[in-house]
Amino acid sequence: MTATLETLFAARVREVTPPLFGAAGEPARPLISLAYGLADPALFPRAELMAAAAEVLAYEAADSLNYAMSYPGLTDQIVARLRAEGVDAQPEQVLVGYGSGQILALLPEIFVDPGDTVIIEGPSFLGAVRRFVQSGARLVTIPVDEYGMDVTALADTLRALAAEGRRPKFIYTIPTFHNPTGVTLTLERRRQLVALAAEYGAPVVEDDAYLDLRFTGESLPSLAALDQEGWVIRVGTYSKILAPGLRIGWVHARREIIDRLLMVKAEGTTGPFITRVVARYSADGRLEQHIAALRRHYATKCEVMAAAIRRHFPAEARFVMPAGGFFIWVRLPEGVSAGTLLNAARARGAEFLPGTACFAEPGHGDDAIRLAFSFQSSERIEQGIAAIGAAFADV
Numbered sequence: 001m002t003a004t005l006e007t008l009f010a011a012r013v014r015e016v017t018p019p020l021f022g023a024a025g026e027p028a029r030p031l032i033s034l035a036y037g038l039a040d041p042a043l044f045p046r047a048e049l050m051a052a053a054a055e056v057l058a059y060e061a062a063d064s065l066n067y068a069m070s071y072p073g074l075t076d077q078i079v080a081r082l083r084a085e086g087v088d089a090q091p092e093q094v095l096v097g098y099g100s101g102q103i104l105a106l107l108p109e110i111f112v113d114p115g116d117t118v119i120i121e122g123p124s125f126l127g128a129v130r131r132f133v134q135s136g137a138r139l140v141t142i143p144v145d146e147y148g149m150d151v152t153a154l155a156d157t158l159r160a161l162a163a164e165g166r167r168p169k170f171i172y173t174i175p176t177f178h179n180p181t182g183v184t185l186t187l188e189r190r191r192q193l194v195a196l197a198a199e200y201g202a203p204v205v206e207d208d209a210y211l212d213l214r215f216t217g218e219s220l221p222s223l224a225a226l227d228q229e230g231w232v233i234r235v236g237t238y239s240k241i242l243a244p245g246l247r248i249g250w251v252h253a254r255r256e257i258i259d260r261l262l263m264v265k266a267e268g269t270t271g272p273f274i275t276r277v278v279a280r281y282s283a284d285g286r287l288e289q290h291i292a293a294l295r296r297h298y299a300t301k302c303e304v305m306a307a308a309i310r311r312h313f314p315a316e317a318r319f320v321m322p323a324g325g326f327f328i329w330v331r332l333p334e335g336v337s338a339g340t341l342l343n344a345a346r347a348r349g350a351e352f353l354p355g356t357a358c359f360a361e362p363g364h365g366d367d368a369i370r371l372a373f374s375f376q377s378s379e380r381i382e383q384g385i386a387a388i389g390a391a392f393a394d395v
């Protein structure tokens with residue numbers, strides 16, 4: 001008898017799902033990919049990062065190259081940014097991780113036992129949602145409209161769950177420049193959401209990866225800034241404002257939560273070297289200057305994409321112009337399937353993310369597509385959108 005490995009795998013990884021960013025870095029394909037929210041390589045501050053890395057090696061080699069804690073100076077900078085945003089942040093309430101993706105993977109480990117309820121948005125960032133599923137969470141999906149999560153539907157859901165004696169372990173939301181829809185939760189809904197969290201004792205995981213990348217309009221307070229009772233777990237990242245390859249993200253939450261996260265975070269610390277490089281780079285207002293440049297640059301590319309969509313897509317294709325972030329979410333004309341359109345678009349040399357890749361349950365999202373304007377140049381965005389526009393005629 002030949003023994004197989006299959007039954008040895010833990011239930012949560014028995015079925016193989018393809019890695020989320022598997023296709024992202026494949027340069028061999030001639031396609032113009034608008035599928036993934038990669039940063040624009042033209043904007044990486046390479047010289048300044050080289051100088052920061054050289055300084056760390058020159059002056060802090062003993063600490064940065066040894067087994068050591070992540071650099072407290074970076075935590076102080078994160079706290080300062082949170083305070084500027086109106087959050088009563090404390091350094092002992094911050095944990096730095098290898099990207100916010102790591103933090104989002106650790107949160108279900110400390111909250112979810114199999115069968116527990118987690119509330120998510122539909123559509124959402126599946127990179128995080130898949131981790132919740134792996135922990136055995138029962139997902140409940142709340143729809144997102146042009147004003148963000150439907151907070152009335154959330155209130156109904158929380159009431160119904162409470163009637164069944166079910167208290168959600170957390171509510172996962174991307175309130176600002178949502179991935180994938182680009183929409184932003186209104187101030188009124190933000191207040192309602194924070195009030196519901198307190199009323200039902202349900203933590204809110206606020207994933208504000210795109211918060212700093214606002215192109216137009218006034219900033220809104222983060223949920224963490226509105227929260228008076230500590231129910232908001234604020235997750236942030238340097239991936240969208242500096243470089244994803246640095247792998248630096250963070251979480252601000254009650255100390256009880258930080259303590260538990262440290263129990264499940266295998267290394268206990270995060271990159272003594274890279275945290276120093278990021279802190280040196282960011283010092284003296286340089287990060288804020290860089291963010292201002294990113295906002296202008298991404299705003300232009302968003303405009304280019306929106307104009308190209310208006311020119312090349314059928315008039316019945318609809319989208320809400322995002323006020324920031326990386327994505328435009330297009331609702332397809334009646335009867336057009338995202339899956340079918342994707343095949344036709346690939347044949348014409350471009351690709352996008354079908355809406356189905358943004359919903360946890362099957363059977364949703366085939367009427368929409370996500371287009372990332374972050375990575376490709378304006379010229380390639382124009383070409384890619386033209387190719388997808390031509391694909392509409394093919395289907």
Ligand SMILES: Cc1ncc(COP(=O)(O)O)c(C=O)c1O
Binds near residue numbers: 100174207
């Ligand atoms: C909403 C959202 N959260 C988190 C992440 C992960 O970012 P990080 O690079 O910090 O792991 C992404 C990346 O695309 C994202 O879109």
